[in-house]
Structure formats: C-alpha cells, structure tokens
C-alpha cells in the first residue's frame with residue numbers, strides 16, 4: 160500500500176546557527192536512506208503545500224505570524240537561546256505546517272495513514288512565540304484543520320523525548336482533542352507533570368507520562384498498552400495524530416532514552432492496532448525531533464513499514480512490567496482515576 164509522504168525542498172533551506180542539532184542534514188539523511196531501501200519505493204511522494212494565514216492563526220497570534228514573516232528580510236532573527244530564523248524559516252515553517260494539513264486531507268479522502276517529513280518541528284511553539292527549535296505548531300495546526308473539516312475527536316500522541324508544551328497549552332481547556340505525551344523528565348522544557356490533566360471542558364483530556372532517562376522499548380510499549388490504550392478505547396478518537404519525534408532513540412545526542420528503531424516501528428504498530436480497534440481511524444505522523452541523522456532515518460523507515468501495511472508483532476516486544484513501570488502506572492492512575500473511574504482500578 161503506498162503511503163502519502165509529504166516533504167518540501169524549502170525545509171532544507173531553514174538553517175539555525177552553525178553546529179545546531181536541528182539541521183538540514185537530518186532530512187537529507189532520511190532522503191538518502193529511503194532512496195537506498197525498499198520502503199522508499201512504497202512512498203507516494205507529495206509536495207507539502209504552504210499553510211494559509213487563517214490556518215496558522217487558528218493556533219498562533221497575528222503578531223507571532225507577522226514576526227516570523229518579517230524574519231524573511233533578515234539574515235538571522237533570534238527568538239530564544241536556541242531558536243533562530245534565517246531568510247527561509249518562514250516559508251519552511253509554512254510548508255511544515257501545510258504538510259500536516261494536506262496529510263489530514265489525504266486520510267480524509269481514504270488513505271489509511273500519511274507521513275510528514277518536515278522541519279522545523281512544531282510541538283514547543285506556543286500560540287504567541289517560537290520556542291525550542293519550533294516556529295509554528297504543526298501538530299496543533301493539523302488538529303485544528305481536522306476539526307474544521309469534520310473530525311470531532313482527535314488524539315495527539317506525542318512520543319518525542321521532550322514534552323510538547325505548545326500543543327498541550329493550546330488544547331488544555333478543549334474537549335475535542337486528547338493530548339497524550341510520553342517524555343523524559345527532568346528535561347527541556349520542564350512542563351508535562353502528571354498532575355496537568357486539562358482544565359474546564361478539557362478536564363481529563365491531557366495525559367502526561369513523564370519518565371526518567373533510560374527507558375526501553377518494552378517499557379514504552381507497556382505504558383502505552385496499559386495506560387494509554389484503555390483511555391484511547393474509551394475516548395474513541397476519529398483521527399490519530401502522532402507528534403513523531405525520534406529523539407528517544409538510544410543514539411540521540413539530546414535524549415537519554417534507550418529506544419531502538421525497531422521500537423519505534425513497534426510503537427507505530429501499536430498505534431495502528433488501536434486505530435483499527437476504534438473503527439479504522441486514520442493515522443497522520445508529523446516529524447518533531449530526532450537529532451542523530453542515521454538513527455532518525457532508520458526509525459522513520461520502521462514507522463513507514465507499518466504505514467505500508469507490514470505486520471509488526473509489537474506484543475512480542477512486551478516484557479513483564481518493570482518495577483519502574485509499575486510505579487509509574489500506579490502514580491498515574493492516582494491522577495487519572497477521577498477522569499476515567501472504570502479504567503484504572505486494576506493498576
């Protein structure tokens with residue numbers, strides 16, 4: 160089955176100052192790797208269109224969009240200690256956001272899944288400012304588009320090693336989007352505590368799973384299956400959006416997790432199994448972090464194999480829960496029990 164795969168060459172022109180880990184070489188390696196491996200032939204390569212202003216403004220303030228647009232005229236515009244724009248950043252960020260919008264349209268028209276291989280990433284971008292290598296919040300913009308075209312219950316699963324503060328904040332008080340994040344803690348940006356579970360009509364629609372460094376494939380899968388799975392089934396999303404960062408890979412220079420490329424494939428297989436269980440919900444992946452280019456390419460390929468229909472037996476990667484996982488599960492159930500009273504009595 161051929162997989163819609165979104166990319167735009169301007170994503171390679173956005174460049175941060177020399178030596179920055181979020182560099183064009185990440186996507187260049189992905190392109191090289193896919194060209195040299197069989198999975199590359201199963202992709203339906205599509206050019207990511209630019210997001211329109213009204214689509215960006217569903218998430219970002221006018222002043223934020225204007226500030227980034229003005230950065231086109233300067234050689235370099237610094238927004239925070241590790242987030243700077245060059246002349247191409249505004250266009251790259253528009254196309255990165257537009258990829259997610261086009262991918263939502265692709266699955267709406269029948270594709271079971273789609274992948275956006277774009278940069279800059281998005282999940283740290285707040286409504287009013289760029290942050291942490293991110294300019295426009297690609298996942299939040301895609302989710303808002305999905306809601307605008309008729310989806311009613313969107314799951315954003317964020318498995319980037321960092322917490323997606325921007326995405327969480329945008330939907331914190333909303334009941335149409337369930338935001339679930341597994342992330343390393345302590346680590347940038349410092350948000351994503353278990354006790355942050357949403358507010359107002361969004362009570363219970365934020366699920367943060369902060370984890371100490373060193374977690375393995377089987378620990379991630381075990382938490383997905385024991386904690387996230389029951390919530391997903393009860394919540395029954397009609398669209399799965401994955402904020403797919405690959406910086407929890409054991410080779411990644413920024414993260415301290417121990418996931419393998421095959422582990423990312425297994426997590427994708429878990430996602431697709433649950434998407435099927437809740438009634439064949441489509442799955443859209445949008446790239447976030449991942450700073451070891453080769454590990455990034457191998458991990459993306461493992462996910463794309465699943466999108467292309469390869470069966471991956473994720474259950475065989477499950478081991479009996481470690482003491483660490485049991486401990487996290489019981490702490491989490493304390494925070495989530497009031498929102499999901501029937502689900503966590505067994506933990």
Ligand SMILES: [Zn+2]
Pocket residue numbers: 319320321404406447448449
């Ligand atoms: Zn990250």
